[in-house]
Amino acid sequence: MRDRTLKYLLLVPAAVLVLGTTLWPLAVSFTTSFRDWRLTRSVTPGPFIGFEHYITAATDDPEFLNALTVTATFVLIDVTLTLVCALGLALLLRRAGVLQSLTRAVLILPFAVSPALVGISFRFMFNAEMGVFTWLAGAVFPPLQGVVWLGDRSAALLVLVFSDAWRWVPYMTLVVLGGLAALPREPEEAARMDGAREWQVLRDVTLPALLPVLAIVGILKTVFALKMFDQVVTLTGGGPGSSTVTLAYLVYSIAFRWYDMGYASAVAWILTAMLMGLAVWYTRLVLRKPDA
Amino acid sequence: MAAIDLHDLTKAWGNFTAVKRQSLAIRDGEFMVLLGPSGCGKTTTMRMIAGLEEPTSGDILIGGQRVNDLAPRERDIAMVFQSYGLYPHMTVADNIGYPMKLRGMGRAEREAAVRAAADKVELGAFLHRKPRELSGGQRQRVALARAIIRRPRAFLMDEPLSNLDAKLRVSTRAEIKHLQHELGVTTVYVTHDQIEAMTLAHRVAVMQGGEIRQLGTPEDIYDQPADLFVAGFIGSPAMNLLAGEIQDGRFTAPGGIAVAVRVAHRGAAVLGIRPEDLRVLPPGQGDVAAAIYTVELTGEATLVTADVGGARLSARADRGFRAGIGSAIGLALDTSRLSIFDPGTTLRIKDAP
Numbered sequence: 001m002r003d004r005t006l007k008y009l010l011l012v013p014a015a016v017l018v019l020g021t022t023l024w025p026l027a028v029s030f031t032t033s034f035r036d037w038r039l040t041r042s043v044t045p046g047p048f049i050g051f052e053h054y055i056t057a058a059t060d061d062p063e064f065l066n067a068l069t070v071t072a073t074f075v076l077i078d079v080t081l082t083l084v085c086a087l088g089l090a091l092l093l094r095r096a097g098v099l100q101s102l103t104r105a106v107l108i109l110p111f112a113v114s115p116a117l118v119g120i121s122f123r124f125m126f127n128a129e130m131g132v133f134t135w136l137a138g139a140v141f142p143p144l145q146g147v148v149w150l151g152d153r154s155a156a157l158l159v160l161v162f163s164d165a166w167r168w169v170p171y172m173t174l175v176v177l178g179g180l181a182a183l184p185r186e187p188e189e190a191a192r193m194d195g196a197r198e199w200q201v202l203r204d205v206t207l208p209a210l211l212p213v214l215a216i217v218g219i220l221k222t223v224f225a226l227k228m229f230d231q232v233v234t235l236t237g238g239g240p241g242s243s244t245v246t247l248a249y250l251v252y253s254i255a256f257r258w259y260d261m262g263y264a265s266a267v268a269w270i271l272t273a274m275l276m277g278l279a280v281w282y283t284r285l286v287l288r289k290p291d292a
Numbered sequence: 293m294a295a296i297d298l299h300d301l302t303k304a305w306g307n308f309t310a311v312k313r314q315s316l317a318i319r320d321g322e323f324m325v326l327l328g329p330s331g332c333g334k335t336t337t338m339r340m341i342a343g344l345e346e347p348t349s350g351d352i353l354i355g356g357q358r359v360n361d362l363a364p365r366e367r368d369i370a371m372v373f374q375s376y377g378l379y380p381h382m383t384v385a386d387n388i389g390y391p392m393k394l395r396g397m398g399r400a401e402r403e404a405a406v407r408a409a410a411d412k413v414e415l416g417a418f419l420h421r422k423p424r425e426l427s428g429g430q431r432q433r434v435a436l437a438r439a440i441i442r443r444p445r446a447f448l449m450d451e452p453l454s455n456l457d458a459k460l461r462v463s464t465r466a467e468i469k470h471l472q473h474e475l476g477v478t479t480v481y482v483t484h485d486q487i488e489a490m491t492l493a494h495r496v497a498v499m500q501g502g503e504i505r506q507l508g509t510p511e512d513i514y515d516q517p518a519d520l521f522v523a524g525f526i527g528s529p530a531m532n533l534l535a536g537e538i539q540d541g542r543f544t545a546p547g548g549i550a551v552a553v554r555v556a557h558r559g560a561a562v563l564g565i566r567p568e569d570l571r572v573l574p575p576g577q578g579d580v581a582a583a584i585y586t587v588e589l590t591g592e593a594t595l596v597t598a599d600v601g602g603a604r605l606s607a608r609a610d611r612g613f614r615a616g617i618g619s620a621i622g623l624a625l626d627t628s629r630l631s632i633f634d635p636g637t638t639l640r641i642k643d644a645p
């Protein structure tokens with residue numbers, strides 16, 4: 001009996017740490033999302049107002065609607081681009097060879113760059129006057145000459161996607177490479193013997209076997225894309241207009257530019273709910289019994 | 293259908309050579325069995341024929357055409373993998389039908405072909421299962437069915453029966469033999485089961501350490517092993533090998549063994565005789581006096597291990613034979629079936645004309 005007590009006693013410090021640093025702030029922000037609390041009026045939280053913030057967000061806030069659309073568009077293009085590029089690169093790097101192993105080795109570098117710095121470097125590269133990419137795009141494809149990338153609503157979002165994909169593709173390539181390395185070789189070889197061309201082997205054997213890994217990569221990337229914030233701050237500042245204001249950036253704006261803590265918490269919790277849903281899905285997928 | 297020719301085929305990984313300058317001419321329609329202990333390069337040889345492994349040097353010809361640079365798909369060969377190589381996400385029916393699907397066969401026709409192939413290996417009841425829901429033997433039969441649904445230029449089968457139970461192994465073996473005879477498709481079959489090799493093969497290539505030690509019909513290999521390795525490897529229980537020497541046309545060994553031999557060789561020699569060529573007789577009769585070391589009943593025969601001057605000889609006695617351990621017996625050697633080997637070169641010494 002005493003062993004049992006001791007067992008739980010030893011867990012207390014860790015539990016307190018988790019409660020204090022994770023669950024407590026979450027709980028506070030959750031309750032805040034049901035209160036009226038504008039820092040411009042009071043430093044202490046105001047009265048509870050029920051679901052009012054959530055109702056405002058859902059029915060009566062063009063800014064929120066805009067951020068939702070921007071985020072959805074961003075996530076869709078970003079995740080697709082990252083998945084396709086990571087898969088393609090992994091398939092190319094899968095073969096043995098000096099060039100392949102060298103590339104695999106340097107692949108992790110972009111991921112080591114802080115996302116804020118990625119934003120800043122991309123801002124320079126896409127600068128209208130002296131950006132190397134602006135120049136390159138114009139040189140390769142003349143109609144693109146003189147495009148102010150970060151001044152155009154759609155182009156700015158694309159640049160944001162591009163900067164994020166640049167950061168994530170190499171890392172996700174490594175994950176897919178790991179998945180590929182774990183596949184048994186015989187089914188692919190059997191397909192070749194059965195008369196399949198390489199693209200048929202890929203479609204009929206490799207991709208189905210790789211699906212669990214691709215699903216995990218897809219969900220993870222969706223989670224990270226939903227939280228897109230750093231590069232918005234350092235690359236576009238949400239503009240032009242509010243064409244690159246993501247949900248995370250909107251939360252920041254509401255809280256620290258307009259000082260509406262209650263509403264900011266509500267929007268943050270809408271984002272959190274989406275992330276939690278994905279996290280549950282992800283966990284199920286990862287913990288599912290492998291079928292072999 | 294085509295002949296397969298291997299010319300000086302070599303496969304090396306780093307400084308390890310798995311297959312050493314192997315040359316083998318497999319005739320059109322022939323059933324060739326590659327037989328050898330684990331790790332001797334059977335699978336490697338087969339994978340090179342299939343095009344899954346690139347030879348370090350040497351040529352592969354199929355139907356007279358050099359195929360070294362052809363992809364597996366272009367060689368038109370069906371293969372049964374040692375580890376099955378099934379498609380895990382497809383049902384048994386889809387697995388078996390995949391080669392035909394790739395060839396653009398219509399659904400109805402394909403279903404009939406799948407059913408026919410599945411019935412041949414007794415898989416008809418499992419067509420809707422996934423490979424993970426099958427036992428090892430059932431998976432192996434799916435791999436087999438996927439190969440025999442086609443009419444390729446050649447079959448490559450890498451231990452296709454290794455996971456089947458004894459009864460199914462015998463019936464599937466017969467099925468393979470019949471099928472190969474019926475279709476006349478050149479077949480290369482890998483096994484380390486000598487019964488399979490003996491029963492299936494037109495010719496057997498016995499391999500060791502990446503080299504072919506002997507190539508011949510099952511009778512050749514069994515009756516006239518080319519060297520001590522083949523002599524010891526083929527046959528169960530193995531051929532008795534006795535070290536002794538030959539003087540004046542007589543082989544003598546410790547324990548009072550002395551038999552007339554028909555070789556011109558003189559000096560140190562190894563005599564080989566199969567257990568079934570030794571007859572167990574009452575004490576005092578036969579060529580050699582011996583004492584019983586153990587007696588094992590196999591059902592169809594009684595295996596007697598006898599002690600002759602410290603050497604152990606196994607003999608296959610009648611299945612009614614019974615005797616206690618230690619009791620005295622006599623052994624008679626069938627001198628028409630002796631093999632003599634040179635202990636230096638390990639090669640067989642041919643009978644003098």
Ligand SMILES: Nc1ncnc2c1ncn2[C@@H]1O[C@H](COP(=O)(O)OP(=O)(O)OP(=O)(O)O)[C@@H](O)[C@H]1O
Binds near residue numbers: 330336
């Ligand atoms: N990819 C590889 N790299 C290095 N060595 C290899 C490789 N594949 C096989 N070998 C070696 O080559 C030798 C022959 O292998 P192989 O698979 O042909 O044997 P096998 O005769 O089929 O044996 P088994 O009866 O156990 O299947 C073995 O010693 C093995 O370790």
Ligand SMILES: [Mg+2]
Binds near residue numbers: 335374450
């Ligand atoms: Mg093998």
